[in-house]
Amino acid sequence: xxxxxxxxxxxxxxxxxxxxxxxxxxxxxxxxxxxxxxxxxxxxxxxxxxxxxxxxxxxxxxxxxxxxxxxxxxxxxxxxxxxxxxxxxxxxxxxxxxxxxxxxxxxxxxxxxxxxxxxxxxxxxxxxxxxxxxxxxxxxxxxxxxxxxxxxxxxxxxxxxxxxxxxxxxxxxxxxxxxxxxxxxxxxxxxxxxxxxxxxxxxxxxxxxxxxxxxxxxxxxxxxxxxxxxxxxxxxxxxxxxxxxxxxxxxxxxxxxxxxxxxxxxxxxxxxxxxxxxxxxxxxxxxxxxxxxxxxxxxxxxxxxxxxxxxxxxxxxxxxxxxxxxxxxxxxxxxxxxxxxxxxxxxxxxxxxxxxxxxxxxxxxxxxxxxxxxxxxxxxxxxxxxxxxxxxxxxxxxxxxxxxxxxxxxxxxxxxxxxxxxxxx
Amino acid sequence: xxxxxxxxxxxxxxxxxxxxxxxxxxxxxxxxxxxxxxxxxxxxxxxxxxxxxxxxxxxxxxxxxxxxxxxxxxxxxxxxxxxxxxxxxxxxxxxxxxxxxxxxxxxxxxxxxxxxxxxxxxxxxxxxxxxxxxxxxxxxxxxxxxxxxxxxxxxxxxxxxxxxxxxxxxxxxxxxxxxxxxxxxxxxxxxxxxxxxxxxxxxxxxxxxxxxxxxxxxxxxxxxxxxxxxxxxxxxxxxxxxxxxxxxxxxxxxxxxxxxxxxxxxxxxxxxxxxxxxxxxxxxxxxxxxxxxxxxxxxxxxxxxxxxxxxxxxxxxxxxxxxxxxxxxxxxxxxxxxxxxxxxxxxxxxxxxxxxxxxxxxxxxxxxxxxxxxxxxxxxxxxxxxxxxxxxxxxxxxxxxxxxxxxxxxxxxxxxxxxxxxxxxxxxxxxxxxxxxxxxxxxxxxxxxxxxxxxxxxxxxxxxxxxxxxxxxxx
Numbered sequence: 001x002x003x004x005x006x007x008x009x010x011x012x013x014x015x016x017x018x019x020x021x022x023x024x025x026x027x028x029x030x031x032x033x034x035x036x037x038x039x040x041x042x043x044x045x046x047x048x049x050x051x052x053x054x055x056x057x058x059x060x061x062x063x064x065x066x067x068x069x070x071x072x073x074x075x076x077x078x079x080x081x082x083x084x085x086x087x088x089x090x091x092x093x094x095x096x097x098x099x100x101x102x103x104x105x106x107x108x109x110x111x112x113x114x115x116x117x118x119x120x121x122x123x124x125x126x127x128x129x130x131x132x133x134x135x136x137x138x139x140x141x142x143x144x145x146x147x148x149x150x151x152x153x154x155x156x157x158x159x160x161x162x163x164x165x166x167x168x169x170x171x172x173x174x175x176x177x178x179x180x181x182x183x184x185x186x187x188x189x190x191x192x193x194x195x196x197x198x199x200x201x202x203x204x205x206x207x208x209x210x211x212x213x214x215x216x217x218x219x220x221x222x223x224x225x226x227x228x229x230x231x232x233x234x235x236x237x238x239x240x241x242x243x244x245x246x247x248x249x250x251x252x253x254x255x256x257x258x259x260x261x262x263x264x265x266x267x268x269x270x271x272x273x274x275x276x277x278x279x280x281x282x283x284x285x286x287x288x289x290x291x292x293x294x295x296x297x298x299x300x301x302x303x304x305x306x307x308x309x310x311x312x313x314x315x316x317x318x319x320x321x322x323x324x325x326x327x328x329x330x331x332x333x334x335x336x337x338x339x340x341x342x343x344x345x346x347x348x349x350x351x352x353x354x355x356x357x358x359x360x361x362x363x364x365x366x367x368x369x370x371x372x373x374x375x376x377x378x379x380x381x382x383x384x385x386x387x388x389x390x391x392x393x394x395x396x397x398x399x400x401x402x403x404x405x406x407x408x409x410x411x412x413x414x415x416x417x418x419x420x421x422x423x424x425x
Numbered sequence: 426x427x428x429x430x431x432x433x434x435x436x437x438x439x440x441x442x443x444x445x446x447x448x449x450x451x452x453x454x455x456x457x458x459x460x461x462x463x464x465x466x467x468x469x470x471x472x473x474x475x476x477x478x479x480x481x482x483x484x485x486x487x488x489x490x491x492x493x494x495x496x497x498x499x500x501x502x503x504x505x506x507x508x509x510x511x512x513x514x515x516x517x518x519x520x521x522x523x524x525x526x527x528x529x530x531x532x533x534x535x536x537x538x539x540x541x542x543x544x545x546x547x548x549x550x551x552x553x554x555x556x557x558x559x560x561x562x563x564x565x566x567x568x569x570x571x572x573x574x575x576x577x578x579x580x581x582x583x584x585x586x587x588x589x590x591x592x593x594x595x596x597x598x599x600x601x602x603x604x605x606x607x608x609x610x611x612x613x614x615x616x617x618x619x620x621x622x623x624x625x626x627x628x629x630x631x632x633x634x635x636x637x638x639x640x641x642x643x644x645x646x647x648x649x650x651x652x653x654x655x656x657x658x659x660x661x662x663x664x665x666x667x668x669x670x671x672x673x674x675x676x677x678x679x680x681x682x683x684x685x686x687x688x689x690x691x692x693x694x695x696x697x698x699x700x701x702x703x704x705x706x707x708x709x710x711x712x713x714x715x716x717x718x719x720x721x722x723x724x725x726x727x728x729x730x731x732x733x734x735x736x737x738x739x740x741x742x743x744x745x746x747x748x749x750x751x752x753x754x755x756x757x758x759x760x761x762x763x764x765x766x767x768x769x770x771x772x773x774x775x776x777x778x779x780x781x782x783x784x785x786x787x788x789x790x791x792x793x794x795x796x797x798x799x800x801x802x803x804x805x806x807x808x809x810x811x812x813x814x815x816x817x818x819x820x821x822x823x824x825x826x827x828x829x830x831x832x833x834x835x836x837x838x839x840x841x842x843x844x845x846x847x848x849x850x851x852x853x854x855x856x857x858x859x860x861x862x863x864x865x866x867x868x869x870x871x872x873x874x875x876x877x878x879x880x881x882x883x884x885x886x887x888x889x890x891x892x893x894x895x896x897x898x899x900x
Contacts, residue, residue, distance in 0.1 A: 247451045249815075280848060283811075285447060297800045301739035306807045307747045307814055312447040313804070322448060 001420060002035040004146040004163060006137065006156035010040050010047050010054070017341050018176050021208070022152055024235040026051040028413025034420070039140055039159070041133055057136045126155075127190070134158040141166045148172060148420045154179075154191055157198025170203040170423035178215050181262060181336040196220045203423040206416065208232050208339040209360025230416055231364050233409045234344045244325035250283045251387040254327040254351075256320070256342055257334075259290035264333035264356065264373045269296060271333075271379035273303050275387075282308070282387055287323050289314040324349040328393070329386045333373045334359050343368060347404045352396035354382045364407065367399035429662045429707050430653070430699040431620065433495040433592065434669040435569070436474075437535045438466055438502050439774040441795060445808045454816065456766060456809050461795065463509045470506075470513045473673035478516040480672075480687050485525045492690050493525050493701040496669075497569050500533035500556045501769065514560070521561035527703035528557045530565035530588065536771035537571055537735055540722065541749040543582055544756065549768070550586060567592065567704040571773045572724040573622065573666065574732070577612045579722070584617035590708045592666065595621035596723045596730040603715070606660035610713035618708040619717050622666040622725060626652060631667035635680035646685060646692035654696055661711050663699070666725070727782070735776040740803040745776055747810060751817055753851045757858055758820040766813055770806075778802035818848060825849060825857070834861060 005026070009019035026036050027050075036052030043056035137159035141149075149171045151160030157173055164171040179187045179195060199205050199220055205227045207213040217224045246252075253275070255268045265286060272284040286296065286309070293311070300309045315323055324330070330346035330353045337359035344361065346353050347368065355362050356373035369386070371378040386393050443458035484492050498517065506514040520526045532539065532549040533556065539546030550568065558564045567590040568583050575593035583591055595605025605621035629649070633639050641648070656663060668675070676682040693699050702710065726734050736742055748770055755767045779799045796802035825842055828834040837860045842853050849857075858865075 249451070287447075294798070294800050297803060298739055301743040301803065304743050304746060306740075306743040306803070307811055310447045310450070310808060310811065311804045319448070326448070 001033070001148070001417070001424075002146045003029070003037065003420065004141065004144060004149045004167075004169075005036055005038045006133075006149070006151040006159045006163075007038060007040050008153065008155045010038065010043070012046060013044055017339070018153060020341065021176060021232050021339075023048070023051070024233060024409040025413060025416065027235065028233075028409030029416065031410060032413050032417050034413075034417060037140075037144060037146060039137065041129060055140060057133055057140075060136045060139060062136065062139060130155055130158055130194075134162045138162045138166055147424055150174060150420075151198065152176060154195045154198060157194055157201075160198060161201045164201065171201060172204045172206060172419060172423060173198045173202040174206045174208075175199070175212055175216055175338070176208055177338045178212060178219070180215055180219060181212075181338050184261060184335070196222075202226070204228060204419050206230050206419060209363050211336075211358070211360050211363070212338045228415075228419055230412050230419070231360070232339045232341065233407045233412045234341055234348075234404065235409055236348060236405075244322045246326055248283060248326065250281050251279070251328045252283050252285055252326050253329040253331060253383055253387065254285045254287060254323060254346075255331050255333070256285075256287040256315070256323060256346075257332065259286065259288050259293040259296055261292065262334060262336055263288075263290075264335045265290075265292055265296050266299065267333040267373055267376050267379060268331055269299055269303070269309070270376045271331075271383060272309060273305060274376065274380035275383045276305055276308050279384065279387060280308075282383075284309045285312060285323070285327070286310070287312040287315050287320075320345075321349065324351055327351045329354065329383060331379070331383065332356065332359060332361075333371075333379060335373050337361070344404050344407065347400035350397045350401050352386050352393045353400060354379065354386070365400075365403065367396055367403045369396070426661075427700045428656070428660065428698060429702040429710060430693065431495065431662065431664045431666075431702055431704060431707055432493075433497070433529065433569070433664070433666045433704070434671075435667070436496060436498040436502055436669045438462075438469060438505060439535065439772045440501060440505070440769045441465065442775075442805060442809055445805055445812070447808060450808055450812045451815050452812075454766075454812060456769075456812075462505065466505050466509050469670060469674065470510045472678070473670050474510075474513050475516065476678070476683055477669065477672040477686070478513075478520060480683050481520060481526075482516075482523070483687060484690050485520070485523045488690060488694065490525060491694060491701065493527070493703045493706065495527045495529055495567070495703045496520075497529040497531050499531060499535045500553050501535060501772065503556060503560060518561060521563065527567070527705055528561050528563055528565055529592070529704070530554050530557065530568045531570055532771075534768035534771050535571050535773050536768070537574075537732075537745065537773045537776065538749055538752065538771045539570065539579065540574075540732075540736075541746075542752045545752055545771075546579075546582060547586060548756075550583070550588075566590065567620075569593075569666075572726050572732075572735070574722050574724045575619070576719045576722040580611035580617050580619065580719075581613040584611060584614040588617070590618040590620060590704050592620040592664065592704060593622065593719075594723055594725040594730050595623055595664070598730065599717065599719050599723055603717075604657070604660055606656060606663055607714040608662055608707060608711040609715055609717040612716040612718045615713065615716065618713055620662065620664050620704055620707065621717070622664050624725070626663060627665045627667050630665065630685075631671045631675070634671075634682060634685070635676040643681070644685065646689045649685075649689060650692040650696055653693065654698060662707055734780050734782055735773050738779070738781050738799075740779045740781075740799060741776045744779060744803060744806055744810065747807075747814075750851055751814065753854045753858070754817050754821050754849075757854050758817060758824060760820055763813075763816060763820060770810065770813060775802075775806055779806070821849060821854065822847065825854075828857075828861070834864065837861060 007022045011019050011023045014020060026038060029036060030051055037055060038052055039055045039057055041057045043054050047054055133156065141163035146169060149160050149163045149169055151157050151171065152174045153176050160171050160173060179191045199216060199222045203226065205216060205222060207216055207227060207229050209231060210229050213227050213229045216222050216227050253272065255265060257263045259265045268286065275282060297311060300306055324346050330343060330351045332340055332343050332355045334340060334356050335358060339360035343353045343355050353368040355365065355368050355370055357370050358373050362370050369382045371382055441458045441461045442456050445456060481494060503514065521528065530550055530553050533553040534549065536549055554565050566588060568588045569592045570579065573593045575591060580591055605623050609619040609621065611617040611619060629644065634644055636642060653663060672682050672686065690701065722732055723730050724732060736745055755763055778796050779802045781799050796805065826844065829838060829844055838857055841856045841860060842849055
């Protein structure tokens, strides 16, 4: 079986969980004898090639003719209008960029052959890159042999649709996050339309959790019979944890992730404030950066708990592991989290974990404390319990590590393969 | 009677903190960025201190005792000069030797802690006074506080320490119709005289001098002495107070600021209606005309002349309150290194960096912010402070446990602290200090006096031991 897969990022150059998930899944699929052609906007050459062939869209030479552009346009007359937009950013930053690009007309690109260079980032001209990516996909689809098309997240849906039109092969779209997760109720209409279009054109939709599946069915109006949940897993092979001693005598409760609306940082702070009033010997750490960071710093200062609450800024690589090693409790109070891989990493390091019920990962985990994100009393209770009752912490530690180590991509890949088979039949 | 003209320049550079990360808390106690501190010092020395000292010494050579100036240089800056630029320290000492320069007293570390902690005010002022005595051979009589902060209450406290005068801002909202060009006295204690900054004429030099859009640009010696001449004939004192970095840094060499200052005394003395005097001369020559009432602290900063650039937002207040809470414990711990870091953490510049006011007005900044944002400054400061708190708690705990283990003290401490606690509140420590005051000699003022005495005898000893042998070797 041969799959043409469209992704936007791939390790080692990633900015979020999407690349990691793609990597784990493709590795699992290779184990299942699935052959993969992985297309990404900009490959750097240091990606792990063992998963199959990686096609760098920036390297594809397009024919030198106006007619090919024209025929492309006639094929995708359903394209939405261009707008400068960036996924995974808050509306404030978006409004700023929208203002800058105000007045710019639809970027109707004309192309005289040669190559496109993609940034592969989530920049201001993202929408244009999405379209160019789809344009290049039309060529790749025409020149390669494959049985199924698989597109990850809305950035690549358009490419998937184009490939499906040209090749006539079935399309599977994989929903790692929806616009509702990224922006709450203030959805970007263009992104929403693109997402729905992708889901409607797809022969099958894979969601990373039942939470996301419900959103796809209820808010995008997709027929529930073609929406399948395949939970993410986590691949720890080749990632040895750095041995690091805990230096602080205080208990450390950690929030690690982007400081944005989606991750619920303010609930963490409010609960921390409640806990700090009864347990003086606890330090809270907010690791990461994001558009809500300054607001959170102000809130901490306002609550006069700056000596007990530390901001680390954005952490990378080993520092993330060092951070887990310093932590006694890990908290992920996400308002909306399609899946959420970081609690798994924390649990693997033996850190007892509190997660919100509004996260996909809570569907697969048993040995974590689950609370509603908005329930700061419950969150404070859980934090207090974990730093005060050693038995509770030890129990979660042991069971949690075992539980996480049992998760692997093979099961998930198996289920994805089953989806492929169902659409090919 | 001739009017008095008083020049006073402020000299301070902070010790800069390094990037202190979360992982350093409890792990590393090295807080300072020596390279940045040193670079800033060398820049200031080259652009300002050395050339301006030269200008002052040239003027004094020409006019002798006719020219007077007052300087205040923080203990922290003296420490840095001694470490990184001894030649600059030497040039200040040469100025001191001319007899035309009066050195003022202020908090040793450019602190704001006196707003909350009177003991710390006493301790730092006395430490600074001893430092000035040690390096410049004069014991200061006049006090200026960080940012020229002043209030009736602060003035009263300072009078108790035996100082004769304080200088502060001639803030409009305090003076109303009154003129800053007289000598005033403290509202609670008439023995303490108050000199008020004439902000109009001071800022003509400090801020507007190189502003080409100003209708009075360029300012020359003739023009400025003409403005001085226009001061009402009944008025007695004009105080021109400004940061030393005005010369060479805020107004670069190319603006002509050094030439302006070099030849200004000549113009002023030629007219003959003013004489140069230092604050301690002024309080002898003139009588205080009235008390000045300042119920709330004022300063020389911003339009509001208040504390808002240091303590104007939640970031600053959280950091400052957390710091001040430690005073009792640090004093109880009585540890040399701890006290040194405690002083440096008090430096008002740390709070200035956390200001959000500059987001709207960036015109007249003393320093460029070394942090990327006020939030960044707050985060780094709180990381350092968190580590510092851990150290303080540890030493305090050890010390209390020690005292409780000693039968001599244990009885007195009973009912105040107990062995089973792993953390003591500031109030408990305060009570413990009061209970053991006699035995432990914990009163900060007494202690610093004692320390000063022992230090003095040490320095005298050093002086007495002749250095000849080493010289002989050199020859």
